[in-house]
Amino acid sequence: MIRRERTIHVVLLLSLLVLLHGCAVNKATATVDQTTDLSALKMFHVKKYSKDTRDTNVLIENKLTEMGFHISGTETEVDAIVTYVDKWWWDITMYMLELTITLRDPGSDFPLATGHSLHTSLTRKSPEGMVDEVLTNIFFSDEKRGADSDK
Amino acid sequence: MKFLLIFSSVMRSEEQIVINSHLRFLAACAMITLLAGCASPASRQELVVEETSFGTRHPYSVFVIAGGGGETDATGYTNISNEDLEGAIKESIIKSGLFSSVAKTHDADYKLSVNLVSMSKPMFGLSFTIDMEMSWSLVNTKTGAAVMRESIKSSHTTGGGEAFAAVTRIRMAVERAAEKNIRQGLQKIAGLPLN
Structure with a gap:
């Protein structure tokens, strides 16, 4: 009987281990195109994601303002248009699983720079923390991978 | 008793x-x-464009660099690594003869930068559609002029009958969408009047 109970506990622990295995994943990357001069970008317009119901655009605007940039309510006469995709997940409570922010050329829609962060449940960050991480990586990280890696 | x-x-x-x-x-x-949860990364070989020629052969060398990709966790989603994306673009250029050579260092006539900007990640379903966007820029290293700046979007759907496991259908859709993107990008470069 004791042996049987021990077996049950081992199987339960293994099941829990398998279920929790993917729960602590962190990823944060940023790439800037070789033709982009980030220092020339001063004025942004944040375009609200059509599926965003949590006003992540406001968090991005606030963070950009805090970083010293200017925000415009329209797409005209800006240096870049900011688009984003936020993905939320549920684990006891809702949390932001992934955030991708892209700075685009206002004329051609060309992606000038992109940042992406992913934090699964056990290493979850607040939405403000996610926005901060992505924008900081785009503008200040020295570990950007891609066309700008030699910049 | x-x-x-x-x-x-x-x-x-x-x-x-x-x-x-x-x-x-x-x-x-x-x-x-x-x-x-056993997701596998996109295979480099599946991303290579099997095109014998794009009808153009630019007599210049090109240096290729790719970014925006990432590693695939066993319990995560299929992704394309930067090394595989870069390798597939280089191999596609060599196979098609689009440029006279692919340089291993920055010392080339042109520098091609390709970044994976976004990729949709459907979770459930019989058929899976992957939408992908990559930014392509080509710079003349001598003049520093950008001769191409394009946002290229591609998409591919794998049907429920194409593979038994969902993770395999997702990987196939990612590979096909990336291959289409590389094909479109190289076709655009083939149409450029480089000098």
């Missing part, structure tokens, strides 16, 4: 059956979770 012994024996065997079935159920759950 004899009745009690028989009753106790029957109860014990029923209890054992219930516990065994619970054990089997838990083992099956663990196995399903393991199998369902």
Whole structure:
């Protein structure tokens, strides 16, 4: 009987281990195109994601303002248009699983720079923390991978 | 007394059956979770454009660099690594002869930068559609002029009958969408009047 109970506990622990295995994943990357001069970008317009119901655009605007940039309510006469995709997940409570922010050329829609962060449940960050991480990586990280890696 | 012994024996065997079935159920759950989460990265070979020629051969060397990709966790989503994206673009250029050579260092006539900007990640369904966007820029290293700046979007759907496992159908859709993107990008470069 004791042996049987021990077996049950081992199987339960293994099941829990398998279920929790993917729960602590962190990823944060940023790439800037070789033709982009980030220092020339001063004025942004944040375009609200059509599926965003949590006003992540406001968090991005606030963070950009805090970083010293200017925000415009329209797409005209800006240096870049900011688009984003936020993905939320549920684990006891809702949390932001992934955030991708892209700075685009206002004329051609060309992606000038992109940042992406992913934090699964056990290493979850607040939405403000996610926005901060992505924008900081785009503008200040020295570990950007891609066309700008030699910049 | 004899009745009690028989009753106790029957109860014990029923209890054992219930516990065994619970054990089997838990083992099956663990196995399903393991199998369902076994995502594999996109294969470099599947991203290579098998085009003999784009009808153009630019007499210049090109240096290629790719970014925006990432590693694939076993329990995560299929992704394309930067190394595989870069390698597939280089191999596609060599196979098609689009440029006279692919340089290993920055010392080339042109520098091609390709960044994976976004990729949709459907989770459930029989068929999976992957939408992908990559930024392509080509710079003349001598003049520093950008001769191409394009946002290229591609998409591919794998049907439910194309593979048994969902993770395989997702990987196939990612590979095909990336291959289409590389094909479009190289076709655009083939149409450029480089000098």
